[in-house]
Amino acid sequence: MSGKIEPRTLKGFRDTMPALAAARNRMFRTLEGVFESFGYGPIDTPALEYAEILRGKGGDESDKQMFEFEDQGGRRVALRFDLTVPLARFVAEHQSELAFPFRRYHIGPVWRGERPQKGRFREFTQCDADLIGAVGPAADAEIVSMFARAYAALGVEGVVVRLNDRRVLNGLLEIAGIPDKAVKVLRAIDKWDKVGPEGVRQELSAADVEGEAAGRVLAFPACAGATNEATLDAFERLVGGNPRGREGVDALRAVLRLVAAAGVPEAAVRVDPTIARGLDYYTGIVFEAALTSMPEMGSVGAGGRYDDLAGLYTNTRLPGVGFTVGLSRLLEALEEQGRLAGATLDRGVIVTHPEAGDPAGAFALAAAVRAAGFPVETFPEPRKHATQMKFADKKGLRFALTLDPNGTVHGKDLRRGESFDAPTAEAAAAQLRTRV
Amino acid sequence: MSGKIEPRTLKGFRDTMPALAAARNRMFRTLEGVFESFGYGPIDTPALEYAEILRGKGGDESDKQMFEFEDQGGRRVALRFDLTVPLARFVAEHQSELAFPFRRYHIGPVWRGERPQKGRFREFTQCDADLIGAVGPAADAEIVSMFARAYAALGVEGVVVRLNDRRVLNGLLEIAGIPDKAVKVLRAIDKWDKVGPEGVRQELSAADVEGEAAGRVLAFPACAGATNEATLDAFERLVGGNPRGREGVDALRAVLRLVAAAGVPEAAVRVDPTIARGLDYYTGIVFEAALTSMPEMGSVGAGGRYDDLAGLYTNTRLPGVGFTVGLSRLLEALEEQGRLAGATLDRGVIVTHPEAGDPAGAFALAAAVRAAGFPVETFPEPRKHATQMKFADKKGLRFALTLDPNGTVHGKDLRRGESFDAPTAEAAAAQLRTRV
16 A cells, blocks of 8 residues: 555544444433433533643543643643533533533543553443433432433443432441541442452451451441342441441432332332442442342442532532443343344345346335335345345345335345335335234 | 632533523434434444544635644544535445445534634534435435425424535536636625625625626526526526536436425425535535525525545545535524423422421332323422422422322322322323323
8 A cells, every 4th residue: 555544543543334333323322211201401511621631630540631732722631531510610600501400411531541451442422421410319210210210211231320418428437447548448339249258358358447346347248138138138237327327328228219219129229238329429329220130240330429520610500410431331232142233234124226127117116115114225236136135235234125116016035035026116115014 | 619620611612501402402313313214223432533634624714723643652632523524534444344325424522723702612413414435316316305304304494405516516617607717706706695686796796706707607607596496497598508507417317306295395405506605515415404584594404416435545436425514603593493392390299298207108109100101300309398399390390299108199280280189100101191
């Protein structure tokens, strides 16, 4: 390729091919439908922000990973690395225009200059929903219900929302006399599923939490009962004596009651003492979505309550509760569960072009079948019939229609290998309809 | 705001508020539906590319406007400034995986560091559809049909596709003996609507096109007849003697026949000698969408045929035909035509939270009305009824429902100011349905 520029994408970036892009879009539409059914509206924010808006908000790691540069006007700018910091800036900037409680969702790309590795990309899509400016069980229960509903609507099998409350955990830390060790202890608890009690004990020991304190902490993640009621009773025994712990247990009870009232099946939401979300700045409920059938996949989404969304930009205190749907893992799960079949291509139709002569009849046939609700493409050049069928096969189309000069439509179901004839375009469309 | 960071967006960038974002999304969904009905699939490409991939592809102006910088790994990278250059790179890179003819659409943001001015932004969304790897009238007619169908589906009033062919124009240049002046002459013809015959004569004169040559050129944009047939007859008289001109006229006739066969109304596509798309590298048909009712708005979309999409990256010659939908002008037009009403909020429901006590009944009511297909939000805190209604008003919701402790649902149509009662949640949903 002398003189040519090599066509390549940057490390950690990738193109999305039509089949995957279509599957992703269907997933987005489903999620948007759920969010909108709860009164959440979409927003968008710029990909580029002043670097000072983004810097220092996601920790040192995020700062190092930011795509930051100087623009043509000498401003320090950066590509957003999540949708939460832009939301905080957005809400602070537009406070007076927004109706609070403010419900928004946002689906869009974010950029992180991470070392590329399997399944990790430098550009990926996030999907967040948040309720800003409301506190209490009704707000929390709404978010948990919507979170559970989102996975149900996607048709992912075996999703369970694992729910806990930071106040319960903080009560535990106070009872154990180690409130200053919160970060390390919460991160240790988060690893319970992976490393088990002995691993957590080692993590605690490394953080100088030993003896009775360690015993109290270790009793907690092990306390889950067979039902939410049993787990909450255990919470009460372990932390109910502490005012913060008490508050957390009461909150969980209230949230569960409302989630049930919203029609979410009891099995879909489980109180789980091992959920701590140690890396996030949550202050109330915390939750994750897990796949019971694919536990190795880890969380496919998570969320919680925070005290003050936009404190860096405004003096107005804006508490909120929200979640992120883990799109890439979900796509992976849906693919493994065979639920990513191309809905469009399952109905895709090719109308062949005559090998010679006028394609006007083919165009009219295509228009009629399209009007009947099928995606229809006319082969755009007068090529050999076999070439056209090879194309249909490569693209994975379901049906081929060929107009006979006598007006008959010859049809073929390419998946079943069955042929049929129809006297008119409308009759051909009716034939297709019986087959999908 | 001592110690606070000012919440602001970069010059030329902006947030999209929920009402506009929802309207835009509905527009995207409509366009996607049309594209998919013609067998086009979505793709996505990275926002960031190697700078060498993008540089020099859109002319000097684009290079200057590119957001280009060095990434953490020392690579020169840049944000894409259109979706065409990434398509060329994509097709060259994935040639072996794609089924040709390749039909794709792409809706996504692009970035240009233009001087910000009214209606011009540094980040905006483009919407492109292209058919790659096919030549001839069937391919051209498919793209023109889909282009016309897209505007019809959006419900924009008074859209006309103005169609011409570069070969006709090149024939004209040859007949006038000025093929070397193509760029300047085509740009002059493009201004016909704005500056009229005298203005175009001055432009030609500035390009040293005068006398008989100027006369021949000026006769062309003035030759449009009352029907496409009449205009094509005039084309034939003016350029039919030239082989290239002849080819163009024949192609236009063939395209129009197929567009008609596809069911596009004749009035929706007009052959128009003043369309030249002088700034673009087209080689065959060229077209624009114009609003007859708002001619001052200029084109709301455009496209054409090109010879070789990806010649910079591959030796494979890939001819194509495609278009861009002018989203921002279209949104403006739809807004002026009163067609941007918030479909969601027209059906939006608030279920009030009891001023004191348990909201479980409200949650169950909300879930039932949501299941009936309405977007429903529960007010998430126990506030005064008047406060909750003020929120509903500010957000522009259509209905309010309040559960009486005796089980009756009190409803209010907030737009019509009418009240109604219903004995159950289902009866309340039925009431709402009669009103939308």
